[in-house]
Amino acid sequence: MIDDTGEQLGIMPPPQALALARGKGLDLVEISPTAVPPVCRIMDYGKYQYEQQKRARSAKKHQKVILVKEIKFRPKVDEHDYQFKKKHIERFLADGDKVKATIFFRGRENAHPEIGRRILERLVDDLGDLAVTEQLPQKEGNQLHTILAPRPGPKRAAEPKR
Numbered sequence: 062m063i064d065d066t067g068e069q070l071g072i073m074p075p076p077q078a079l080a081l082a083r084g085k086g087l088d089l090v091e092i093s094p095t096a097v098p099p100v101c102r103i104m105d106y107g108k109y110q111y112e113q114q115k116r117a118r119s120a121k122k123h124q125k126v127i128l129v130k131e132i133k134f135r136p137k138v139d140e141h142d143y144q145f146k147k148k149h150i151e152r153f154l155a156d157g158d159k160v161k162a163t164i165f166f167r168g169r170e171n172a173h174p175e176i177g178r179r180i181l182e183r184l185v186d187d188l189g190d191l192a193v194t195e196q197l198p199q200k201e202g203n204q205l206h207t208i209l210a211p212r213p214g215p216k217r218a219a220e221p222k223r
Contacts (some may be wrong), residue, residue, distance in 0.1 A: 064103055065087055065103045072098055081103065082103045088105065127159060128158045129158070129161055130161070131160070131161040131162075131163060132163070133164075133165050134146065134164050134177075143180070151191060154191045154210075158211075161209075164180055164181060164204065182198070184209075185207065185209070188209060
């Protein structure tokens with residue numbers, strides 16, 4: 062039995078502990094039921110629940126949510142379009158988000174998945190210092206995709222805009 066001030070009161074029968082808690086206008090809470098004998102504490106249970114919820118909200122507030130952004134390419138992607146989309150991927154990775162790079166095949170393009178695989182391999186090579194390949198290029202239906210995650214370690218500062 063532990064008092065509301067944190068003082069050890071020793072072993073006592075449950076009715077006596079309940080009477081002591083009610084006398085102080087507080088609740089008797091079982092802390093560890095598996096201990097022999099079980100450990101109980103006199104406390105204001107409503108206040109305790111409020112503190113736990115407050116702590117949980119605070120922890121949730123400081124949590125970083127990781128999103129998966131998707132960038133789609135075509136097998137016949139132009140150099141400028143490739144560079145433009147690569148810059149978007151760099152920005153997403155700098156923000157701490159994961160990126161799913163997808164090559165979308167149509168018609169006869171499905172017969173040549175190696176073209177799409179080369180584009181994804183080039184992308185992985187170009188982003189080698191920023192990203193880690195979380196999932197190797199994989200073909201699903203008429204799409205070939207890979208997932209890139211930001212490289213762990215210190216974050217680099219974003220480049221100032223001109």
